[in-house]
Amino acid sequence: MDAGHVMLGKVQYSFRAPRLAVTAHDFAFGRLLGLGSYSKVVEATMKSTGEKYALKVMDKQHILKERKGQYIKRERLILDQLDHPGVVKLCFTFQDEHSLSKKICVLMEGFLAFGTRAWFPE
Numbered sequence: 001m002d003a004g005h006v007m008l009g010k011v012q013y014s015f016r017a018p019r020l021a022v023t024a025h026d027f028a029f030g031r032l033l034g035l036g037s038y039s040k041v042v043e044a045t046m047k048s049t050g051e052k053y054a055l056k057v058m059d060k061q062h063i064l065k066e067r068k069g070q071y072i073k074r075e076r077l078i079l080d081q082l083d084h085p086g087v088v089k090l091c092f093t094f095q096d097e098h099s100l101s102k103k104i105c106v107l108m109e110g111f112l113a114f115g116t117r118a119w120f121p122e
Contacts, residue, residue, distance in 0.1 A: 022094050027055065038062040053091070058100045072100065 030043035033054055044055035063072055079090040093100070 022092075023096055024099075029055075038066065038068065054088070060095070060097070060099050063100070 026047055027044040028047055030045065030052070032040060032042055034041040039056055039058040041054050041056050043052055045052045058072065063069060076090065076093065079088070083089070
């Protein structure tokens with residue numbers, strides 16, 4: 001099965017958001033926006049375009065150790081399939097040997113930046 005598909009149960013799903021050949025070196029990382037048990041969300045600027053986005057970075061070792069792979073696949077599928085102005089959009093994903101990353105397509109100058117300042121003061 002190629003990177004553009006996932007099996008959940010007996011059903012195969014296709015992804016709209018591509019897996020890109022980028023690495024962490026393609027981004028300049030800014031402030032921490034959120035922290036979870038196996039992931040963090042950081043402000044990230046794509047060096048080639050200068051656009052700021054929220055980037056969810058997940059610890060691959062923790063995911064494997066805790067057997068959370070199915071949850072991660074399901075989360076990607078849900079974010080990928082949703083298309084609503086009130087829900088963040090998944091632009092693309094990438095991974096390296098240490099982490100999985102999901103780029104959330106919300107410009108940081110917009111609503112998300114306002115909301116995160118209220119919940120995550122600097």
